[in-house]
Amino acid sequence: MTQGSFEAMGTTVETWSEIPDSTSAVARWFEQVESRCSRFRPDSELSAINHSSSTDISLSRLMWEVLSVADKARMLTEGLVDIGVGSAVAGWGYDRTFGEVTDIASPGGQFAAPGWTLHTEDRTLRRSPGTSLDLGGIAKGWACDRAVEKGLAGTVSAGGDLRSADPGTVTTVLDNRGATAARVHVGVGALATSSITRRRWRVGDREVSHLVDPRTMAPVETPVLSATVVAPTAVEAEIGAKAVLIKGVDGLAWADKTEWIRSALVLWHDGSVFATTGLELVA
Amino acid sequence: MSRFGDARWQRVAAWSGAALAWGSTIAAVVLEPARVALTTPPPQVGAATTQAPLPAQPASGLLVIRYQPDAPEVIQTVAPSPAPTAAALAAPSPAAPQPKSSGS
Numbered sequence: 485m486t487q488g489s490f491e492a493m494g495t496t497v498e499t500w501s502e503i504p505d506s507t508s509a510v511a512r513w514f515e516q517v518e519s520r521c522s523r524f525r526p527d528s529e530l531s532a533i534n535h536s537s538s539t540d541i542s543l544s545r546l547m548w549e550v551l552s553v554a555d556k557a558r559m560l561t562e563g564l565v566d567i568g569v570g571s572a573v574a575g576w577g578y579d580r581t582f583g584e585v586t587d588i589a590s591p592g593g594q595f596a597a598p599g600w601t602l603h604t605e606d607r608t609l610r611r612s613p614g615t616s617l618d619l620g621g622i623a624k625g626w627a628c629d630r631a632v633e634k635g636l637a638g639t640v641s642a643g644g645d646l647r648s649a650d651p652g653t654v655t656t657v658l659d660n661r662g663a664t665a666a667r668v669h670v671g672v673g674a675l676a677t678s679s680i681t682r683r684r685w686r687v688g689d690r691e692v693s694h695l696v697d698p699r700t701m702a703p704v705e706t707p708v709l710s711a712t713v714v715a716p717t718a719v720e721a722e723i724g725a726k727a728v729l730i731k732g733v734d735g736l737a738w739a740d741k742t743e744w745i746r747s748a749l750v751l752w753h754d755g756s757v758f759a760t761t762g763l764e765l766v767a
Numbered sequence: 768m769s770r771f772g773d774a775r776w777q778r779v780a781a782w783s784g785a786a787l788a789w790g791s792t793i794a795a796v797v798l799e800p801a802r803v804a805l806t807t808p809p810p811q812v813g814a815a816t817t818q819a820p821l822p823a824q825p826a827s828g829l830l831v832i833r834y835q836p837d838a839p840e841v842i843q844t845v846a847p848s849p850a851p852t853a854a855a856l857a858a859p860s861p862a863a864p865q866p867k868s869s870g871s
Contacts, residue, residue, distance in 0.1 A: 627833045666832050707818040733819045740825030749832070757833040760825050765832070 485638075492519050493624050495643030496739045498633075502638065502651070509636045520546050522625040523570065533609065534570060534616045548607050550665055553719055554622050555602055560720070560744065568598020570616030573694065574703040575611050576664035587686040597700040608708060621645070625676060628722035644669065644677040645723075647718040654766050657712050657749060665747055665757045671713060673746065676721035679710035679731050681683040697730050705733040707753045713739060714746040714763070724748065 487506025489498045492514040497505045510594045529547050543551065543672035552569045575592040599612030611617075628640045628647040639648040644755045646655060651671045659665040660681040669677065692703035706729055713724035726743045728735035740749035747762035820836065822829065 489853060507869065707822075736821045737823040737825045739829055752822070755833070755835050756831070758822050759830040759832055761828045761830050763830060 490514075490531075493522070493627070493642065494514045494524075495624075497640065497642040499637040499641075500639040501636075502691055503636070506637045508614060508638060513631050513634070513636060514642075517536060517546070517550075517623055517627040521550060521619045523618060524618075529604070530617060531658050539610055539613065540603075541611075543607050543609055545607075550600075550619060550623055550626055551602055551609060551617075553626050554619065557622060557719065557723040558597060561723050564727045565622075565723040566598045566698040567617045567622060568600050568615045569595075569614045569696040569698050570618035571595050571614055572696045574616065578600065588688075591702075597701065615717060619679070621722045621726065622719060624676075625718035628718040629674070634720075635671065644679070645674070645718045645722050646647065646676065647652055647674045648672060659751050659755065659757070660709055665751055666759070666763070667766040668712070668714065668747075669747070669766050671764075673714060674718040674721040675712060675714050676725045677710055677712040678722070680704065680706065680729065681709050681749075696731065704730050706730065706735075708732055709751040709753055711751075713744050713750040714748070715744055715745075716755035720744050 485500055485502055486504075486506065487500050488497065488510075489496055490507060490511045492511065493745075497510065497514055499510045500506075503509075511568060519529075522528045523530050523534060525531060528542055533541050533547075534696055538562045551567075557565045558567075572591075572595040575595055596612070596614045600617070601610050602711060603610060621714050623643050625645045625647075627758065628642050628645050631637055631640045632647045632649050638650050639646065641647075646653075648670055649672055653670045653672075654667060655670050655675050656667050657665045657675075657677060660679070661663055662710065677693065677696075679696070680695055686692070695704045696702065697704040708729045711725045711728035712730060713721045715721040715724055724742070728739050728748050731738050736748055736750060736758060739745045740762075747764070749763055751758040
């Protein structure tokens, strides 16, 4: 088993594999995804979509796959995870890579509710005026999923998203102070953590995080500092964690009754750690 | 001649077995609260708390891994903290993906 890492999508990607040169293969795959899906690269397909004045836009095969996953994510989370919040994310100040984000006096305008649909017959995206896409976490989770499903590595972890094909995979979930919140058996499956304790800045006198609630088009206000979800795929874990965080008080109860979520854990605002009873803890 | 014949030894063994079983039951009852405590929410905290004191109870129970409602230093860290990197928030432990016969 060899371990490797590289930087991509604004984070460190780690790989575990018994395949020689696995890390390089995963790095090439992530570059392929990022070159299409980054909103910070002016030459990416996503930037072209967001800057286009057209309402109907033809998509590459890769972008179609990612948006199809995002469409399913929106349905599975009852609209709580919606890539159409891009204008609000940027308008509240996260309009550049996070290292360059600065405090701002006020949000840049009012943001219309997201509106976008996919059309299979001609592989196009149709969106309402003002809707801008932010593929952030979904593209990252999907890249992890596909890397493992394509056999490029046994386990891939990228900025809080982990996908594993190894029954023995155990993950340590840390709290916001770096202490162990729990050690969790993931096995063959995935785990993702969504947090509001990192990527924070000020808008006027309010401190905000990067996670936008599509219902308000404003940064989420929640008693949950971070949410971790175990699910079959990294995309499911990623969107599950975001939904638990946005749902706040009701997050764990929702995760508990959601079939595609195996278990969930939250770091509460007071430092407490709660979970659904399905969580497989490891001593 | 021994005062303890076969029948008497059998009675002693039977009583000893019964006492052992009874003792185990007592031990189980004593241990049970500790196990149940893991799935029972702790008491509500004061109304002065500005944030919700507890998550809504999931149908299958709430697993309390750590409960510390009176930890003001932690509340302060709701503000940006220099803590873990993105990867560290869900980093597999170094020993995690150990090679296994059925593994990757």
